[in-house]
Amino acid sequence: xxxxxxxxxxxxxxxxxxxxxxxxxxxxxxxxxxxxxxxxxxxxxxxxxxxxxxxxxxxxxxxxxxxxxxxxxxxxxxxxxxxxxxxxxxxxxxxxxxxxxxxxxxxxxxxxxxxxxxxxxxxxxxxxxxxxxxxxxxxxxxxxxxxxxxxxxxxxxxxxxxxxxxxxxxxxxxxxxxxxxxxxxxxxxxxxxxxxxxxxxxxxxxxxxxxxxxxxxxxxxxxxxxxxxxxxxxxxxxxxxxxxxx
Amino acid sequence: xxxxxxxxxxxxxxxxxxxxxxxxxxxxxxxxxxxxxxxxxxxxxxxxxxxxxxxxxxxxxxxxxxxxxxxxxxxxxxxxxxxxxxxxxxxxxxxxxxxxxxxxxxxxxxxxxxxxxxxxxxxxxxxxxxxxxxxxxxxxxxxxxxxxxxxxxxxxxxxxxxxxxxxxxxxxxxxxxxxxxxxxxxxxxxxxxxxxxxxxxxxxxxxxxxxxxxxxxxxxxxx
Numbered sequence: 001x002x003x004x005x006x007x008x009x010x011x012x013x014x015x016x017x018x019x020x021x022x023x024x025x026x027x028x029x030x031x032x033x034x035x036x037x038x039x040x041x042x043x044x045x046x047x048x049x050x051x052x053x054x055x056x057x058x059x060x061x062x063x064x065x066x067x068x069x070x071x072x073x074x075x076x077x078x079x080x081x082x083x084x085x086x087x088x089x090x091x092x093x094x095x096x097x098x099x100x101x102x103x104x105x106x107x108x109x110x111x112x113x114x115x116x117x118x119x120x121x122x123x124x125x126x127x128x129x130x131x132x133x134x135x136x137x138x139x140x141x142x143x144x145x146x147x148x149x150x151x152x153x154x155x156x157x158x159x160x161x162x163x164x165x166x167x168x169x170x171x172x173x174x175x176x177x178x179x180x181x182x183x184x185x186x187x188x189x190x191x192x193x194x195x196x197x198x199x200x201x202x203x204x205x206x207x208x209x210x211x212x213x214x215x216x217x218x219x220x221x222x223x224x225x226x227x228x229x230x231x232x233x234x235x236x237x238x239x240x241x242x243x244x245x246x
Numbered sequence: 247x248x249x250x251x252x253x254x255x256x257x258x259x260x261x262x263x264x265x266x267x268x269x270x271x272x273x274x275x276x277x278x279x280x281x282x283x284x285x286x287x288x289x290x291x292x293x294x295x296x297x298x299x300x301x302x303x304x305x306x307x308x309x310x311x312x313x314x315x316x317x318x319x320x321x322x323x324x325x326x327x328x329x330x331x332x333x334x335x336x337x338x339x340x341x342x343x344x345x346x347x348x349x350x351x352x353x354x355x356x357x358x359x360x361x362x363x364x365x366x367x368x369x370x371x372x373x374x375x376x377x378x379x380x381x382x383x384x385x386x387x388x389x390x391x392x393x394x395x396x397x398x399x400x401x402x403x404x405x406x407x408x409x410x411x412x413x414x415x416x417x418x419x420x421x422x423x424x425x426x427x428x429x430x431x432x433x434x435x436x437x438x439x440x441x442x443x444x445x446x447x448x449x450x451x452x453x454x455x456x457x458x459x460x461x462x463x464x465x466x467x468x469x
Contacts (some may be wrong), residue, residue, distance in 0.1 A: 083370025
């Protein structure tokens with residue numbers, strides 16, 4: 001990356017839905033290669049916050065910068081900034097009319113304007129990297145949930161993002177498929193990818209995260225290394241939450 | 247004349263009018279597709295004046311009989327703009343059907359899950375790219391069956407332009423009847439020729455549906 005600051009910087013960001021304040025004047029810096037896991041009760045604003053980071057939600061206040069470039073959903077540059085922020089959704093959101101290979105190759109071909117052959121070759125490599133080298137020509141409906149989510153990860157990686165966002169990537173999966181997706185994410189973290197993960201997988205947070213953030217009512221209540229936040233939370237609401245889930 | 251020779255005689259008389267029916271149908275439906283796509287997209291553009299204009303267009307054209315629209319365009323506008331019969335007929339049917347197609351296209355696009363837009367956007371695609379590569383290819387699958395209905399209806403409604411003097415299939419039937427006063431066999435055979443054409447279209451539609459089918463859809467989704 002060609003700048004020295006954090007991979008992602010958020011200052012005073014707020015998001016309301018009607019009268020409901022979902023993200024409340026929040027600051028966050030995520031360093032390059034840092035893995036941040038965001039935890040919190042449902043309705044605490046985790047997913048909305050994540051969706052602000054690539055402009056899927058418009059901010060009511062504050063600024064977000066990715067790699068030093070301002071993310072502004074009202075501006076034409078939004079597409080260029082978004083291309084640098086990969087996103088993996090809870091429901092996978094693969095393109096059902098395209099094969100796994102074409103799912104991964106589509107954005108590099110259309111957004112980055114790569115020649116077809118190069119995009120396809122690169123897509124094949126990405127799919128091999130997530131262990132799906134044998135499923136290149138399968139369509140999403142022919143794949144298991146875990147396989148679909150791995151295709152979705154490969155699709156996001158094909159844009160060479162600076163930051164990867166994961167929105168509850170294992171919540172829609174059957175228990176036996178969660179492991180294969182987490183394994184891919186663990187590899188990705190080890191390769192130095194900057195990751196922001198909304199998840200309920202405490203084990204993953206403990207093992208992979210550099211930092212765990214506890215969010216409630218749109219505010220960061222706890223932020224620190226996993227051991228500290230998970231084992232010795234200071235805020236009573238965080239304590240209450242971890243007592244329930246751990 | 248025996249029945250076989252009569253039928254052959256009628257068919258020979260009708261045959262030269264078939265190309266006109268085909269031309270009116272194909273041209274007006276092509277026009278309807280183009281206008282319908284534009285109006286359908288306008289309805290979901292989110293730009294208020296365009297949305298209102300498109301909704302008004304659909305409401306007005308769906309609410310007036312096609313025959314009245316043909317009269318209005320040929321006798322009303324045609325007089326002012328110097329439109330000849332063929333252009334007026336194609337224009338009237340094309341515009342009328344574009345209203346129905348706009349609704350079909352709009353609802354087809356709206357049936358695609360929001361997550362598809364978001365996935366495309368999160369990959370950096372512009373709205374136009376998302377529409378072209380992600381939304382429309384999927385919407386097409388949904389749009390084809392009802393649009394094919396409209397195509398068949400359009401073929402049948404092309405008979406209405408016989409009234410402004412275009413010599414298509416129905417007009418040719420009337421001419422045969424007024425020359426030879428054979429009504430039963432004439433209208434039976436006119437009907438049969440229409441039926442042959444619509445059955446051909448149905449077959450074409452099945453082929454199109456098959457081509458746009460998505461593997462794993464509607465064939466028992468494996469998990």
